[in-house]
Amino acid sequence: xxxxxxxxxxxxxxxPKDIGGLGxxxxxxxxxxxxxxxxxxxxxxxxxxxxxxxxxxKVYETIYTNNIHFNKGDNTNILNGCVVTSGPEFFRKLGLxxxxxxxxxxxxxxxxxxxxxxxxxxxxxxxxxxxxxxNESYRFLSNIVGKENVVYAGVHFDEDTPHxxxxxxxxxxxxxxxxxxxxxxxxxxxxxIYTKNNTIKNVPIQKLxxxxxxxxxxxxxxxxxxxxxxxxxxxxxxxxxLQDQYNEYITSKGFELDRGEIGANKYHQEKAEHNIKxxxxxxxxxxxxxxxxxxxxxIELKTKVEIKNLDEDTVLNPSxxxxxxxxxxxxEKLIDYSKEIKKENxxxxxxxxxxxxxxxxxxxxxxxxKSGKTYKDKDQVIAKQETIINEQKGIIENLNNEIxxxxxxxxxxxxxxxxxxxxxxxxxxxxxxxxNVNKDNVNHDIMEYRVQEVNRKHEPxxxxxxxxxxxxxxx
Numbered sequence: 001x002x003x004x005x006x007x008x009x010x011x012x013x014x015x016p017k018d019i020g021g022l023g024x025x026x027x028x029x030x031x032x033x034x035x036x037x038x039x040x041x042x043x044x045x046x047x048x049x050x051x052x053x054x055x056x057x058k059v060y061e062t063i064y065t066n067n068i069h070f071n072k073g074d075n076t077n078i079l080n081g082c083v084v085t086s087g088p089e090f091f092r093k094l095g096l097x098x099x100x101x102x103x104x105x106x107x108x109x110x111x112x113x114x115x116x117x118x119x120x121x122x123x124x125x126x127x128x129x130x131x132x133x134x135n136e137s138y139r140f141l142s143n144i145v146g147k148e149n150v151v152y153a154g155v156h157f158d159e160d161t162p163h164x165x166x167x168x169x170x171x172x173x174x175x176x177x178x179x180x181x182x183x184x185x186x187x188x189x190x191x192x193i194y195t196k197n198n199t200i201k202n203v204p205i206q207k208l209x210x211x212x213x214x215x216x217x218x219x220x221x222x223x224x225x226x227x228x229x230x231x232x233x234x235x236x237x238x239x240x241x242l243q244d245q246y247n248e249y250i251t252s253k254g255f256e257l258d259r260g261e262i263g264a265n266k267y268h269q270e271k272a273e274h275n276i277k278x279x280x281x282x283x284x285x286x287x288x289x290x291x292x293x294x295x296x297x298x299i300e301l302k303t304k305v306e307i308k309n310l311d312e313d314t315v316l317n318p319s320x321x322x323x324x325x326x327x328x329x330x331x332e333k334l335i336d337y338s339k340e341i342k343k344e345n346x347x348x349x350x351x352x353x354x355x356x357x358x359x360x361x362x363x364x365x366x367x368x369x370k371s372g373k374t375y376k377d378k379d380q381v382i383a384k385q386e387t388i389i390n391e392q393k394g395i396i397e398n399l400n401n402e403i404x405x406x407x408x409x410x411x412x413x414x415x416x417x418x419x420x421x422x423x424x425x426x427x428x429x430x431x432x433x434x435x436n437v438n439k440d441n442v443n444h445d446i447m448e449y450r451v452q453e454v455n456r457k458h459e460p461x462x463x464x465x466x467x468x469x470x471x472x473x474x475x
Contacts, residue, residue, distance in 0.1 A: 004090035006257040007083070007163075008246055010239055012170070012226050014079035016056075022079075023055025026152060026165060034101075034117075039158035042120050044131075046138050046153040059151050059169070063224065066148060068171055070224035077226040079151070080170045084137045085163035086257060088116040095127035096120075101160065117160045126157065134164050136253045140246055141166050144233075170229035174403070176216040181205040232396065237389055425451075 014022065025031035027049060029040055052058040059079065063070060070076060092098050099119040105111050120126060134155045142150055149169040156163055181189040181204075190202040207215045234241045247259040422439060425447035429437045432450060 002089055003258045004086055004093070004256060005260050006243070006247055006250065007085045007087075008243055009083045010242075011081045011083075012230065013077050014081060014167075015076065016074060016078055019056045019059060019079065020054070022167075023049075026055065026154065029158065033159045036117070036158045039118065039120050042123060042126065042157045044134070044155040044157075046155075047150045048152065048154065055152065062149075062151055062169065066171075066222060068169065068222045068224050076224070077170070078224065079167050080145075080226060080229070081165065081167040082141060083163055083165060084134070084141070085161055088161055090257065091118070091130060091162055092116075094129040094133065096130050096162070097125060115160055118157050118162060120157055130162065132253075133250075133255055134162075136250060136255070137164055137246075138166070140249050141168075144242070145169075146171065169224055170226045172223050172225050172228045172232060174218050174220045175223045175225055175228050177219055179207040179215040179217050181207050235389070235392065428454075 021031070025033070029035045029037070049055065049058050052061065062068075070078070088098050097119040098116040101115045101117050103115045105113050105115060118125075138153055142153070145168040149171045150166070151169060152165065152167040154165055156165065183189060188204045191205050192200050193203055195201050209215050230238045243259060247257065250257055421444070422442055425442050425444060426437070426439050428447060428451055429442065432454075
């Protein structure tokens with residue numbers, strides 16, 4: 001039985017220079033996709049350009065209208081995005097007619113297999129379950145990021161596989177700011193450091209607490225901050241956590257999609273698996289080098305034996321009777337030759353010993369790798385990282401609870417203050433004899449002016465105002 005997998009792909013580094021091309025692709029359907037203009041009319045938009053000529057103008061108007069603070073530099077990650085889809089078989093099961101494009105996959109795990117696309121000629125060809133699948137996906141994502149931060153969301157049926165594009169502003173309601181050391185006038189203190197290019201640079205000195213840890217202050221408001229957005233969702237585990245949450249949500253709505261690699265530690269797991277693969281490749285390389293070294297060593301040893309045999313030969317160590325057959329000059333040449341052979345023999349022995357040491361070193365390395373010690377170390381690192389993640393989750397949860405409690409207290413105090421102020425102004429209005437005023441129509445601006453007016457009358461010296469702002473109250 002074929003398993004249908006969810007595809008939830010996030011992109012969190014969309015910079016200002018990227019928005020123009022992205023807008024052209026979304027609105028004008030121009031780009032690297034296989035667009036079928038006859039099917040473009042069936043595309044769906046949950047959030048469109050809303051009359052804006054470009055995606056860029058839509059993005060910046062949303063930022064300024066919602067009073068979102070952001071860095072205006074070119075390196076700001078101003079947008080985040082997500083693509084939601086699955087394989088063609090999943091949409092076929094939901095009732096969407098699919099047809100063979102005549103093309104085949106040229107890469108990936110489906111290389112050589114035919115490519116299918118939607119066979120749509122009218123809106124009626126799009127089954128309700130397909131629409132509901134994308135509706136639920138949009139609900140899930142917009143609840144995560146906030147509907148007010150979504151700048152574009154739409155489903156494209158005019159490419160090979162139906163999919164939803166979802167782009168949003170990564171907005172958070174608080175950020176942590178570094179606290180720096182300052183002098184008496186409030187000016188930041190700096191220190192000199194050496195850069196990689198060996199140049200001196202002045203940098204501000206961050207303030208530290210009693211334990212020597214950097215001090216941060218929390219600032220509340222609306223901030224465009226990709227790093228903080230994903231940190232608040234779980235940091236490195238945030239993508240995996242969203243995959244888990246989405247799978248739980250979408251399957252609860254009746255759509256059978258497999259999550260694939262499950263777990264918030266997928267990042268650490270993949271990293272550990274990569275390290276293990278590197279170690280296995282290194283072991284294989286060491287084994288090959290070991291075989292080569294052994295072969296070379298065997299040759300060296302064999303050469304050593306042969307030279308030794310030559311050293312004992314009568315040609316190189318002739319007896320005195322044998323030497324009488326040759327002239328003194330020839331004998332000297334033979335002796336010199338024998339000395340050279342012995343020198344080569346010693347050099348060969350030295351190289352052979354060196355190779356033996358290398359072999360021993362390689363064999364020890366292989367034993368260490370095969371012992372599993374390296375793998376155990378990686379497991380310990382992963383376990384430690386999991387502990388840190390859980391601790392950070394606890395801290396974040398406590399902070400969120402404190403923030404919630406503070407907001408509730410502020411809201412209660414605001415209501416109390418507003419009610420008391422309203423009662424006070426109403427009492428003043430009654431004392432002044434206003435006839436058409438009650439607790440539901442007290443104008444605070446007018447009453448504030450009248451209170452000040454009364455106060456001015458009782459001051460030793462005051463200026464009379466010629467303008468009466470309470471003309472709409474009858475005495």
